[in-house]
Amino acid sequence: MKKGFTCALALMLFAVFSPHAVMAEGGNSYIRLGAGLSDTNSTVYSDRDCNSTNPAALFGCADGPDGNPIGAYGSYGSSVVIEGAWGHYVSDWLRGEVAFGYRPDLDFSGQSNFANVTLGTEPVEARGRNFTLMANAYLMLTPLFGNVAGFQPFISGGVGLAFNRTSEMSYFFPSLGVGDATITQPGSTTDFAWSLGAGAVIDLGDTISVELAYRYFDMGNMRTRPGDILIIREGRDDLLIPVDATHASLKAHEFLFSLIYRY
Numbered sequence: 001m002k003k004g005f006t007c008a009l010a011l012m013l014f015a016v017f018s019p020h021a022v023m024a025e026g027g028n029s030y031i032r033l034g035a036g037l038s039d040t041n042s043t044v045y046s047d048r049d050c051n052s053t054n055p056a057a058l059f060g061c062a063d064g065p066d067g068n069p070i071g072a073y074g075s076y077g078s079s080v081v082i083e084g085a086w087g088h089y090v091s092d093w094l095r096g097e098v099a100f101g102y103r104p105d106l107d108f109s110g111q112s113n114f115a116n117v118t119l120g121t122e123p124v125e126a127r128g129r130n131f132t133l134m135a136n137a138y139l140m141l142t143p144l145f146g147n148v149a150g151f152q153p154f155i156s157g158g159v160g161l162a163f164n165r166t167s168e169m170s171y172f173f174p175s176l177g178v179g180d181a182t183i184t185q186p187g188s189t190t191d192f193a194w195s196l197g198a199g200a201v202i203d204l205g206d207t208i209s210v211e212l213a214y215r216y217f218d219m220g221n222m223r224t225r226p227g228d229i230l231i232i233r234e235g236r237d238d239l240l241i242p243v244d245a246t247h248a249s250l251k252a253h254e255f256l257f258s259l260i261y262r263y
Helices: 002-017
Strands: 029-040 042-047 072-075 078-089 094-112 123-140 151-166 170-172 181-183 187-203 208-224 227-232 239-243 246-262
Touching: 029 094, 029 208, 078 123, 078 246, 123 187, 123 208, 151 208, 187 246
Parallel strands: none
Antiparallel strands: 029 078, 029 246, 042 072, 042 246, 072 094, 078 094, 094 123, 123 151, 123 170, 151 187, 170 181, 181 227, 187 208, 208 246, 227 239
């Protein structure tokens, strides 16, 4: 599967940057600067291996009192997304680009469901951020529908890499004792990423356009690394216990506004 993804990425880059694909007319290359909102889906932190014993799994394979597997249920909320891209119009139908994106405020908020703790009293928090490096292709629909007042609809898709980082995760248990908490290790990962979307380019002049776009973005996983977790319990000494890695998927719906300069 990974080999196929690598081949697809290489073919897309070749189609975009091959000198044989460049149109004879000038003004087909562009720079795009965009900003918008990345609204993440609900997700759940689970063990890399719930059967792990050395080191031990954080959650294990049991169900919590709500009948769901023990984990941390929540989302990374919403973050500003900032994006820059360089691209080229290969033809009237197709444009391609390489884009770099940054999402600085992916803060996890949720609830865990450990046994022997009252449901709804186990808040979980973490801070996250994400970088993406993508090769995007845009199928321009203007030749099909015509260019009406500079309005150019498109559908898009992209493949690339997501660089995901999360802080230590803090599990709180106020119903057990004031200040009771479990703190995991932070973590980072590099994962395959892909997106699908649609939108429109609106010409403002010969060289300047604006772009409005929506996309669904799968950015792989957030992960905590294996290592000692800190267990804080009221009236007892703090404990350090080695625990295996945990992970949660990172998917988002994104809305982006961009300025495009063609040259």
